[in-house]
Amino acid sequence: MTIKPRAKIRIEEVARTAGVSAATVSRALNNPALVSPQLRAKVEKAAKKLGYVAHGAARALASRRSHALGAVVPTLGNTIFSDAIGAFQRRLEAENYTMLLATSDYDEEVEYRNVRTMIERGVDGLMLVGATHGKALYDLLEASGVPFVQTWAPAKASPYPTIGYDNTALTRIVVDHLAGLGHRDIGMVAGLRRNNDRVRARLVGMRAAMRRHRLPLPASRIVFTDYRIDAVRAAFREMQRRGPMPTALVANNDIVALGLMLEAQSQGIRVPRQLSIVGVGDLEVAAHLHPPLTTIRTPKQTIGTLAAEYLLARIHDRPVELPAELALELVLRGTTAPPPRKDKTV
Amino acid sequence: MTIKPRAKIRIEEVARTAGVSAATVSRALNNPALVSPQLRAKVEKAAKKLGYVAHGAARALASRRSHALGAVVPTLGNTIFSDAIGAFQRRLEAENYTMLLATSDYDEEVEYRNVRTMIERGVDGLMLVGATHGKALYDLLEASGVPFVQTWAPAKASPYPTIGYDNTALTRIVVDHLAGLGHRDIGMVAGLRRNNDRVRARLVGMRAAMRRHRLPLPASRIVFTDYRIDAVRAAFREMQRRGPMPTALVANNDIVALGLMLEAQSQGIRVPRQLSIVGVGDLEVAAHLHPPLTTIRTPKQTIGTLAAEYLLARIHDRPVELPAELALELVLRGTTAPPPRKDKTV
DNA sequence: TCCATTCATGAAAGCGCTTTCTTTTGGCGC
DNA sequence: GCGCCAAAAGAAAGCGCTTTCATGAATGGA
Secondary structure (H helix, E strand, C coil): CCCCCCCCCCHHHHHHHHCCCHHHHHHHHHCHHHCCHHHHHHHHHHHHHHCCCCCHHHHHHHHCCCCEEEEEECCCCCHHHHHHHHHHHHHHHHCCCEEEEEECCCCHHHHHHHHHHHHHCCCCEEEEECCCCCHHHHHHHHHHCCCEEEECCCHHHCCCCEECCCHHHHHHHHHHHHHHHCCCCEEEEECCCCCCHHHHHHHHHHHHHHHHCCCCCCHHHEEECCCCHHHHHHHHHHHHHCCCCCCEEEECCHHHHHHHHHHHHHCCCCCCCCCEEEEECCCHHHHHCCCCCEEEECCHHHHHHHHHHHHHHHHCCCCCCCCCCCCCEEECCCCCCCCCCCCCCC | CCCCCCCCCCHHHHHHHHCCCHHHHHHHHHCHHHCCHHHHHHHHHHHHHHCCCCCHHHHHHHHCCCCEEEEEECCCCCHHHHHHHHHHHHHHHHCCCEEEEEECCCCHHHHHHHHHHHHHHCCCEEEEECCCCCHHHHHHHHHHCCCEEEECCCHHHCCCCEECCCHHHHHHHHHHHHHHHCCCCEEEEECCCCCCHHHHHHHHHHHHHHHHCCCCCCHHHEEECCCCHHHHHHHHHHHHHCCCCCCEEEECCHHHHHHHHHHHHHCCCCCCCCCEEEEECCCHHHHHCCCCCEEEECCHHHHHHHHHHHHHHHHCCCCCCCCCCCCCEEECCCCCCCCCCCCCCC
């Protein structure tokens, strides 16, 4: 049952066993084309036999390549990010890269520290969330020369490489839909703005869209919340407290939308008859809610995959281009309908 | 806007700037107690001024410590794991460790490769999910001498350090509850068993508990599914196809439970009047469903935190002890009730 | 006052690889 | 059969740190 922990094997010993030099072993393992088939076979056999596992740090030191990419996301508690990270990692794995992951909890300082640590660890590239970061971070990034890519924002949002969709457009699509249905009084249940340019962009887009439709959007129609269902329900009630409810609510994401539906239902408010709700993200449950949730499908996995591809390409000096922005899709389901007929004005 | 990428600073230059030797700089930065306050201050100032960032690989090579821990989990798509990973990472961060993360997608071979890669990268410790792995994996682990900890299983499940709760006990608790309510015909909607000893343990526990209550549990009462809601609903129908429905269903987790509730509702089956359902995990939504879900609360964050603590302790040669098993809590809510009165037998 | 300790510092030897540079080998044309 | 050149292999010099080990200064006991 217990295996004798054999001493660690260094390249030297593989070389001796195979009857070649360490240099040849290194080449055979990392760049087989440089070694004749016979020696290559010998080396491979010896390596396998001895259970040779290269020493990553030594390799990184000598080659100036860590074969590791870093990712810093706000949180793993949101499937939006964990899905993207999953896709990112799978892409890396396919290319034999390792992922370093850290979470910042929407804290700029923590993010800075994490990035610094990763640079220190020698990551070959870095994935960040959001297109607006502190100057200190950008300075650090530029000083280190590590390729990086920002995510969840369209390319135009930053002078630095960025990949994602346009959050401004997102709320525009939603408002267009709602206004098209006849809604004139639309509210928004937004996420917290702290270090979250996605939320900020959506607000901007919301305001602009409302203006285009010549619809009012007083501050009282916007309420902020984190993504705990309790908090969302409280936000719902907060909006009620501020005056008569809007006929439609734009949620920051599907979880928020779910919370709103839950609170509406428990108050006997009919969705969508009395109140329309739109989510964002198209989580799996969205389609299964009662009624099924109208939402915007966002390309989370694509973001992770493309981020990985971009970084890998940069590292290997392959040409890459980032899409200007990723497509969004309005998924029409059962939570939106024309507003109730105005029997009483305001 | 553009910062001139200053050349990378090596310890040598910090030493020169501070007017001391490289050895002193290293000591001042890593083990300040060994350096006199004056020199320490000088070094710190020089390091800050030059923006010195240590070279992790060189440091790892020289010190034989990577200051990185690895984690390999089946998937990030399940909050069970992403929450635990989040807690794990936060704990590491507090101690200035970095996390390497990889997902195996429940594939033993992928897991092996990932572990190998991490060992190669020189992780100081490793967190794994599950208490049963292939012999090859254990051999690798022992040969490398890297401390590791298994999770999501009780200590007794393995000769190796393991931290988690007892999945056998979990289903026992559920069955006890259901049987106590008067249910005699209980079904189980389990997860896929492939490389998943948690599911297998729950099956074992389920069978044992049913036996203790002298209740039958034919194979037809157990149906397997992955965690997509569509699949769960199909599983529900599959069970119906096999004969008259049980009066209670044990779900593999809250997502599965949700899927079951959804399907029941859409068929007009009343929960819990006609059908009791129990979940596992106590996800945040569980309390907000209609009716609120009876479920078992599992200590996911605790598992992540304790895993980190154990590993850190091992690395620093601090004494550690792992709890035999973590506590489970039955959260009674609205989806369980006595079975409908037997108007017609079987 | 002198020697034995202790403490802070510096010099230098690696850590285990990769990669340049050099040497050797072998293929091929004449 | 000889010489030339390309390809393959080896020797050795680092990569940028940490950590022994050695040294010198400072302290204290006799």
